[in-house]
Amino acid sequence: MIDEPRPNSDAEPGDDWLDRALRANRAEDYIPDDGFSARVMAALPAPAALPAWRKHVLALLWAIAGIAIAFSLPGVVTEVARGVFRLVSASPVSLSGMVMAVVAMTIVTWTATAVVLRRE
Amino acid sequence: MADASVVTDAELIARSVVGDDRHAFTELVRRHQSSVRACLRRLTTGNHALADDLAQETFILAWRNLKAFRQEARFSTWLYRIATNCWLAHSRKRKEELLGDREESVAENSDEAADAADAGNDEVSRAAALKLDLTRAMRLLTDAERAAIVQCYDNDLSHEEAAYVLGCPVGTVKTHIHRAKQKLKAAMSAWDGSTR
Numbered sequence: 001m002i003d004e005p006r007p008n009s010d011a012e013p014g015d016d017w018l019d020r021a022l023r024a025n026r027a028e029d030y031i032p033d034d035g036f037s038a039r040v041m042a043a044l045p046a047p048a049a050l051p052a053w054r055k056h057v058l059a060l061l062w063a064i065a066g067i068a069i070a071f072s073l074p075g076v077v078t079e080v081a082r083g084v085f086r087l088v089s090a091s092p093v094s095l096s097g098m099v100m101a102v103v104a105m106t107i108v109t110w111t112a113t114a115v116v117l118r119r120e
Numbered sequence: 121m122a123d124a125s126v127v128t129d130a131e132l133i134a135r136s137v138v139g140d141d142r143h144a145f146t147e148l149v150r151r152h153q154s155s156v157r158a159c160l161r162r163l164t165t166g167n168h169a170l171a172d173d174l175a176q177e178t179f180i181l182a183w184r185n186l187k188a189f190r191q192e193a194r195f196s197t198w199l200y201r202i203a204t205n206c207w208l209a210h211s212r213k214r215k216e217e218l219l220g221d222r223e224e225s226v227a228e229n230s231d232e233a234a235d236a237a238d239a240g241n242d243e244v245s246r247a248a249a250l251k252l253d254l255t256r257a258m259r260l261l262t263d264a265e266r267a268a269i270v271q272c273y274d275n276d277l278s279h280e281e282a283a284y285v286l287g288c289p290v291g292t293v294k295t296h297i298h299r300a301k302q303k304l305k306a307a308m309s310a311w312d313g314s315t316r
Contacts, residue, residue: 017311017312018301018304018305018308021250021251021254021308021311022254022269022273022304023273024247024250024251025251025254025255025273025274026162026273026274026275026276030154031153031154031157031158032154033150033153033154036149036153036157036172036175036176037146037149037150037153039176040149040153040176040179040180041142041145041146041149043176043180044142044145044180044183045180045183045184047140047142
């Protein structure tokens with residue numbers, strides 16, 4: 001931490017008048033705000049929608065809510081799971097199709113992660 | 121109002137950074153706008169409109185980089201540093217007219233102003249003439265010399281603080297001030313005898 005301002009010793013023999021003039025020149029009245037602060041605040045970038053920590057908390061809350069629903073309605077969840085399984089098993093799935101699906105999911109996941117990180 | 125004056129800059133900065141508190145930052149802007157604008161008015165040698173534009177840019181940059189402020193200097197000194205960098209960047213983009221033309225006109229103006237002050241024997245007009253002449257003579261200085269004079273004389277910073285603001289060694293600040301004063305003395309030689 002730099003201390004309080006100290007007087008500088010720039011004065012040389014013969015330039016007292018210049019030193020006095022320079023020091024007198026600095027004595028300027030307080031510049032009234034006249035809406036300057038308001039203009040600065042209006043020009044600041046828009047605030048982020050949510051602080052970073054709130055996003056994690058929200059994700060956690062949604063996860064807890066999802067698990068709670070799954071436990072409170074076990075029949076519905078298993079029925080939906082069975083239905084999805086039947087749907088998938090009924091349609092022919094090739095190995096290349098599965099690979100493509102995995103690649104697509106990976107791309108979507110990484111893109112979403114990159115977008116979120118850039119915003120933060 | 122009384123409460124706001126009790127809160128320190130450090131507390132307002134912490135609120136701005138941690139809580140994204142814009143009211144706290146508004147208070148910081150209100151506190152420091154006058155000194156930052158005055159500093160930039162000196163650097164721009166009286167161009168108030170440009171000084172205010174650069175001051176606004178300074179505070180926006182301060183807001184964006186507030187997390188990086190490590191309190192190694194006073195907040196006002198940190199703001200001077202940003203303001204000076206803004207002005208230097210602007211100055212680099214727009215170089216003004218040739219130095220030679222200015223030297224001549226300032227020397228002529230200096231003589232006229234000093235003569236007028238002597239003839240009038242009026243302390244107020246004399247001080248005003250000296251101030252006007254000094255502002256004109258400041259235009260002869262290089263950006264670095266002018267910045268060093270403004271930081272040490274107008275902002276009353278120590279050489280160490282001026283070195284922090286200008287981002288150069290203390291010895292370089294002293295050199296800039298020495299050269300600046302030589303130029304100012306030469307440009308305002310008519311005042312040398314008349315002000316004693």
